Amino acid sequence: MPANDNRARLMSVNDVVREIGLSRAELFKRRAAGTFPAAVPLGDRxxxxxxxxxxxxxxxxxxxxxxxxAA
Structure with missing residues (x-):
């Protein structure tokens, strides 16, 4: 996907938590386990x-x- 594709909008951690219905702790746990998409660093924190x-x-x-x- 091209870097300037308008569909590639960034979401904050708070936006993601609201969207997926999991806690921040669970989000970070899944991220660390590699079972959630990688984050894009925007700054130091x-x-x-x-x-x-x-x-x-x-x-x-x-x-x-x-x-x-279905099974």
């Missing part, structure tokens, strides 16, 4: 996430649920 990657993660959770339901 500030990170963000790429919206399309967060959306893809949500879609994957839904697909996994649907596969379990």
């Amino acid at each position: 500030r990170i963000a996430f790429i919206r399309t990657e967060v959306d893809a993660w949500i879609d994957a959770r839904i697909a996994a649920r649907d596969l379990r339901s």
Whole structure:
């Protein structure tokens, strides 16, 4: 995806927590485990996430649920 693609909007940690319905602690736990998209460093103490990657993660959770339901 090109760096200037308008779909690649950044989301703050607070935005991500609201979007995915998990706590900050759980978000950081999954990030450390490599089961959540990597953050983009914005400064010494500030990170963000790429919206399309967060959306893809949500879609994957839904697909996994649907596969379990179909089994």
